Amino acid sequence: MSIPAPADILFWFFAAAAVGGAAYAVTSAHLIRSILAFGAFLTAVAGEYYLLAAEFVALVQIFVYVGGVLVLMLFALMLSTPGESQPSSLGRWSPAVGVTAVGVGAAIMIAAWHTPLPVVKEPAAGRLDHLGQALLGDHVVVFELVGVLLFAAVVTALVAVRGERR
Amino acid sequence: MSALFTFLWGFAMGVILLSLVGGFTAGFILVERKVSARMQMRIGPVHTGPHGLLQTVADMIKLMMKEDVRPARADRVAFNLGPLLTAVPAVMSFVVLPLGAGVVARDLNVGVLYFLAVPSISVVGLVMAGWASYDNYSFLGGLRAAAQFISYEIPRTLSVVGVVVVAGTLSTVRIMEVQTIPYAVLLPVGFVVYLITSVAELNRGPFDIPEAESEIVAGFHTEYSGLRWSLFFMAEYGGMFAASAFATVLFLGGGAGPLLPGFAWFWLKTLALVFVLMWVRWTLPRFRADQLMALAWKGLLPAALINLGLAFVVLFLVR
Numbered sequence: 001m002s003i004p005a006p007a008d009i010l011f012w013f014f015a016a017a018a019v020g021g022a023a024y025a026v027t028s029a030h031l032i033r034s035i036l037a038f039g040a041f042l043t044a045v046a047g048e049y050y051l052l053a054a055e056f057v058a059l060v061q062i063f064v065y066v067g068g069v070l071v072l073m074l075f076a077l078m079l080s081t082p083g084e085s086q087p088s089s090l091g092r093w094s095p096a097v098g099v100t101a102v103g104v105g106a107a108i109m110i111a112a113w114h115t116p117l118p119v120v121k122e123p124a125a126g127r128l129d130h131l132g133q134a135l136l137g138d139h140v141v142v143f144e145l146v147g148v149l150l151f152a153a154v155v156t157a158l159v160a161v162r163g164e165r166r
Numbered sequence: 167m168s169a170l171f172t173f174l175w176g177f178a179m180g181v182i183l184l185s186l187v188g189g190f191t192a193g194f195i196l197v198e199r200k201v202s203a204r205m206q207m208r209i210g211p212v213h214t215g216p217h218g219l220l221q222t223v224a225d226m227i228k229l230m231m232k233e234d235v236r237p238a239r240a241d242r243v244a245f246n247l248g249p250l251l252t253a254v255p256a257v258m259s260f261v262v263l264p265l266g267a268g269v270v271a272r273d274l275n276v277g278v279l280y281f282l283a284v285p286s287i288s289v290v291g292l293v294m295a296g297w298a299s300y301d302n303y304s305f306l307g308g309l310r311a312a313a314q315f316i317s318y319e320i321p322r323t324l325s326v327v328g329v330v331v332v333a334g335t336l337s338t339v340r341i342m343e344v345q346t347i348p349y350a351v352l353l354p355v356g357f358v359v360y361l362i363t364s365v366a367e368l369n370r371g372p373f374d375i376p377e378a379e380s381e382i383v384a385g386f387h388t389e390y391s392g393l394r395w396s397l398f399f400m401a402e403y404g405g406m407f408a409a410s411a412f413a414t415v416l417f418l419g420g421g422a423g424p425l426l427p428g429f430a431w432f433w434l435k436t437l438a439l440v441f442v443l444m445w446v447r448w449t450l451p452r453f454r455a456d457q458l459m460a461l462a463w464k465g466l467l468p469a470a471l472i473n474l475g476l477a478f479v480v481l482f483l484v485r
Contacts, residue, residue, distance in 0.1 A: 067286025
């Protein structure tokens, strides 16, 4: 037996943290703890991206999800009382929701398992310019459409807030 | 064997960076006391050691000896994790900082993004600490920290994007190399926006509403004492040095300068910026929450966007 490479140890560490965090996030009845576990999951996934030599994606994951989405979620849920736990509001729909979730998850796993993924010998690390050119070249229409969508969302949010005041 | 070597090297780097941040914290707290004292026509600490130089050392020993106090109703796990989550990212941000010419723990090709992204984990720690303390003041402090961080993150990132556009690289080392004219001259608006937003992200005066002592006792760290409390300070002072060093790299040309070696210039510029941050803190009164938001969204965000536009003009003129 050879000593496992640090990358392998880290891979399994991040994988365990991601699965554990995700499992805790959906099973905990405690909202804030569940969000913090979600944060652990997001960070662990960022670690996996880094191990795949996708440093840029890893950092964007941390920047957008941990620094943005997670903080926003915490901000909103901090307005709930600590220790407050609520039963699931799904009620009689919960079996249907469970079946759908398991079905979609299984479908994704089967699809991923059967898709022949190209093995890249040399990771394209350091080729950020390729990403930029792809976004503003081949996929420029989609890129701009996403921008329009986000802009519409911001304007809608503003209108909704203004509307309440009157 | 090389795997073991990689691991040990990483470990050694971690220890070095951690000691560096600890040292900065001790040093800067003393300097801050002296600076604030001079600004208020006092002389500051003088009794411990020559000119009071050992004051923070004595304070550190005191903090380590303190009883470990935790509120009875606090959420135990989150209360313990909060300070760690605040301090660790602050130390991690040093990884990509080129401290002088060529001295860098790791030159990532996305270094600038790393420096902006990793410290953003800190605010999760602040919010966690504020919530876990089960105390109204801590709670308000945590909420304020979250609101302030989200608002100032946007103009801060935009001000840095201007530099990236002109430099054409995201590597902190490369930005220093390609910077023939300091970007503070080419992009003065971006430099000012970066400095202001950095003060806000560090929760230092005049942007210290998350810990405003005249309103909410001490904000998110009201219930903390001893070593956990000092971790918050480590995050603040470590972050202060990191933000200044990063400004030196991005806007002031890093180690470039006449006569003196690059290393000396880098530290001179960085420490000068640290002094500016202290100077601002002890000169300006604290913002109100609504003034804070108005400044971020109505002042700094448009300024950062104008800076981005200027960056493209500069890029066009230079090439």
